[in-house]
Amino acid sequence: xxxxxxxxxxxxxxSRQEETPAKNTRVITITSGKGGVGxxxxxxxxxxxxxxxxxxVVILDADVGFGNIDVLxxxxxxxxxxDLIRKEATLKDILETGPSDIKFIAGGSGFQDLxxxxxxxxxxxxxxxxxxxxxxxxxxxxTGAGLNAQTLQLxxxxxxxxxxxxPEPTAITDAYALIKMVVxxxxxxxxxxxxxxxxxxxxxxxxxxxxxxxxERFLGVEVPTLCVLLDDPNVTKSxxxxxxxxxxxxxxxxxMCIGNxxxxxxxxxxxxxxxxxxxxxxxxxxxxxxx
Numbered sequence: 001x002x003x004x005x006x007x008x009x010x011x012x013x014x015s016r017q018e019e020t021p022a023k024n025t026r027v028i029t030i031t032s033g034k035g036g037v038g039x040x041x042x043x044x045x046x047x048x049x050x051x052x053x054x055x056x057v058v059i060l061d062a063d064v065g066f067g068n069i070d071v072l073x074x075x076x077x078x079x080x081x082x083d084l085i086r087k088e089a090t091l092k093d094i095l096e097t098g099p100s101d102i103k104f105i106a107g108g109s110g111f112q113d114l115x116x117x118x119x120x121x122x123x124x125x126x127x128x129x130x131x132x133x134x135x136x137x138x139x140x141x142x143t144g145a146g147l148n149a150q151t152l153q154l155x156x157x158x159x160x161x162x163x164x165x166x167p168e169p170t171a172i173t174d175a176y177a178l179i180k181m182v183v184x185x186x187x188x189x190x191x192x193x194x195x196x197x198x199x200x201x202x203x204x205x206x207x208x209x210x211x212x213x214x215x216e217r218f219l220g221v222e223v224p225t226l227c228v229l230l231d232d233p234n235v236t237k238s239x240x241x242x243x244x245x246x247x248x249x250x251x252x253x254x255x256m257c258i259g260n261x262x263x264x265x266x267x268x269x270x271x272x273x274x275x276x277x278x279x280x281x282x283x284x285x286x287x288x289x290x291x
Contacts, residue, residue, distance in 0.1 A: 024276040025132055026269075027139045029158040030194075032165060033174025035145035038196045039164040041235060043142040044072050044098075045246040045254070049262035051100040052246075055137040058095070059104040062154060063144040067107055073098045074242035080108030084128055085121055091128040099247055103136070126283055133279040147178050156186050157285035159276045162226055164194040167207040176211055183219045192226040204228030227261035229254055 030046075032039040040063070047057040060081070061067035070077050077096050083089035095103045117125070132139055141158065143151045155161050161182070165175040175193075182189050193211060198204030208225040215223045232254035238245035246255045277285070 024278040025134065025136050025139055026160070026276045027141065027158045027279060027282045028160045028162060029141040029143060029154045030162045030164060031143040031147075031151060031155060031178065032145050032163060032171075033147075033176070033178040034165075034171055037145075037164050037166045037171050038229075038235070039145065040068050040072060040142050041239065041245070042162075042164055042194055042196060042229065043140055044069055045244050045258050046262065047102050047138070047140050048100050048244055048246045049258045050138055050266075051102050052259075053262055053266055055266075056135065057102045057138045057140060058132060058136040059098075059102065060139060060141045061104060061107045062141050062150070063107065067142070069104055069142055070096070070106060072239065072242065072244065073104075075104075077104075077106035080106040082108035085117060085125060087121060087124050091131050099244060126280065129283055130280045136279075139279060139282075146174070147181055152182070152185065153286055155182055155189065157277070157282045159282075160190045160192065162192050162194050163223075164196055165207070165211075166197045167195065167199070167203055172207060172210060176214060179211070179215055179223060180219060183215070183221050187219075187221060191221075191223050193223060194226050195228045197231045198228050199231055201228055201230070204230070226265070227257060229257045 030039060030043045040061075043059060047059050050057045059069055061069045075096055075098055077094075079089045079094040081094060084091065084094050094105050096106070098104055141154055143154055147155075163175050163179060165171040179191060182191065193208050195204040195207050198207065205225070205228060208228070212223050212225070215221050230253040232245070232249075232252050234249035234252040235245050235254050238248040241248060245252060246258055249255055
């Protein structure tokens with residue numbers, strides 16, 4: 001076991017030395033305290049909004065067993081992350097293409113396989129997924145609802161974390177519970193709120209303010225709001241059509257909200273020059289069997 005741990009440490013050290021600082025890939029995990037809040041739909045259309053601004057985006061579907069990014073696009077994946085871990089595929093094999101040339105990776109049982117990964121598989125995983133460094137401007141990780149060990153690792157390893165919720169009391173309570181668990185583990189995690197299906201902007205802001213005040217008072221952290229997405233019947237129509245609402249209904253309320261937040265975010269990142277860990281650093285933090 002000690003020999004395996006030492007080998008993994010050596011691989012990590014060597015990979016870090018080989019990283020190029022020229023262009024980092026921002027890794028964003030998108031999560032929620034409960035299901036049914038529109039997390040995957042937000043992830044997909046947010047990715048499309050970034051793509052429309054000229055950004056290269058890869059979605060990694062980490063909702064093991066219940067992933068639906070492919071369903072929302074009407075695309076059936078041929079290979080998954082599990083095939084990559086088993087060394088039965090390359091990154092090129094598992095990268096599927098969606099609308100507006102966004103790419104996505106289906107998780108399969110991949111994140112469960114990470115628990116039993118062997119040193120040679122880890123080396124291959126670093127080599128293959130490490131190619132996303134510089135290939136994509138953004139890697140968006142769509143997790144399952146709630147917080148388990150795998151989701152927590154994804155959150156702690158990412159540059160930014162978006163917590164999606166609706167104004168419903170149960171969604172607010174579950175979102176705060178997730179935030180509390182994350183902050184207890186790592187207070188420095190960059191968390192932001194996505195308020196979805198708000199009946200009005202004031203309702204969305206009020207929902208966000210409830211969490212912000214409680215987090216500030218009891219956790220001592222600031223949780224800002226990324227955006228408020230207004231309730232839009234076109235979203236349900238787009239799901240039935242398996243066409244993202246940003247493409248099916250570009251002038252709808254939800255689409256305009258996505259467009260606004262993407263434009264504001266890109267401008268904000270340029271102005272603030274936010275630091276990124278990059279894809280390889282994300283992988284180093286994600287896989288901790290050598291510890």
